[in-house]
Amino acid sequence: xxxxxxxxxxxxxxxxxxxxxxxxxxxxxxxxxxxxxxxxxxxxxxxxxxxxxxxxxxxxxxxxxxxxxxxxxxxxxxxxxxxxxxxxxxxxxxxxxxxxxxxxxxxxxxxxxxxxxxxxxxxxx
Amino acid sequence: xxxxxxxxxxxxxxxxxxxxxxxxxxxxxxxxxxxxxxxxxxxxxxxxxxxxxxxxxxxxxxxxxxxxxxxxxxxxxxxxxxxxxxxxxxxxxxxxxxxxxxxxxxx
Numbered sequence: 001x002x003x004x005x006x007x008x009x010x011x012x013x014x015x016x017x018x019x020x021x022x023x024x025x026x027x028x029x030x031x032x033x034x035x036x037x038x039x040x041x042x043x044x045x046x047x048x049x050x051x052x053x054x055x056x057x058x059x060x061x062x063x064x065x066x067x068x069x070x071x072x073x074x075x076x077x078x079x080x081x082x083x084x085x086x087x088x089x090x091x092x093x094x095x096x097x098x099x100x101x102x103x104x105x106x107x108x109x110x111x112x113x114x115x116x117x118x119x120x121x122x123x124x125x
Numbered sequence: 126x127x128x129x130x131x132x133x134x135x136x137x138x139x140x141x142x143x144x145x146x147x148x149x150x151x152x153x154x155x156x157x158x159x160x161x162x163x164x165x166x167x168x169x170x171x172x173x174x175x176x177x178x179x180x181x182x183x184x185x186x187x188x189x190x191x192x193x194x195x196x197x198x199x200x201x202x203x204x205x206x207x208x209x210x211x212x213x214x215x216x217x218x219x220x221x222x223x224x225x226x227x228x229x230x231x232x
Contacts, residue, residue: 004169035221037221037223044213044223044224044225044226045213045215045223046223047220047221047222047223061220095169095170097170109157109158109217109218110217111158111160111172111175111176111215111217112160112172112215112217112221113172113175113181114169114172115169115170115171116169117167117168117169118169
């Protein structure tokens with residue numbers, strides 16, 4: 001069955017960076033896009049971006065452009081999300097999730113089917 | 126950005142009752158680009174429906190969805206104990222945005 005195992009809780013100071021991992025199993029890793037979504041306390045979910053797990057192409061939300069980097073290691077079936085210049089508002093649970101590609105290898109207009117359980121990132125001085 | 130507004134915020138019902146949840150979009154998302162999810166505390170979100178009305182694999186038929194354009198509904202025909210959870214909608218026509226969620230709690 002499709003599963004994602006995410007890395008553990010992180011506590012960071014403002015200005016630092018954090019890198020969260022998401023190890024996939026139960027499917028062919030490079031055949032699906034990997035997305036990152038976050039949820040701050042009391043807020044709705046917020047989509048951050050996605051990566052083509054096969055060729056490494058990325059697309060980021062404008063809200064995070066320049067601060068987020070999504071990468072993957074196809075040999076380890078693992079995706080990564082790095083967020084820089086952390087501030088207290090970045091305190092949230094960060095999820096990875098999967099979607100299909102369209103016929104051109106993009107994840108445009110595709111729903112997210114399987115999700116990880118999330119990683120808490122707390123930013124505090 | 127397409128804003129999704131879910132109502133009600135909380136629904137207090139008893140097992141066996143029918144639950145009707147609404148998701149309204151600030152602009153049309155067609156009937157193709159709307160999904161519903163269930164989330165229980167500490168668990169991964171679970172896809173229930175995509176394309177507004179298509180049940181995901183292994184989702185019981187007590188879950189159904191309808192709507193098009195800007196107004197969508199998730200209906201749980203008879204609540205089971207495991208259905209008490211938070212439900213949220215996702216539009217994926219233009220980037221991706223989420224509703225704020227509806228909590229279905231036991232009365």
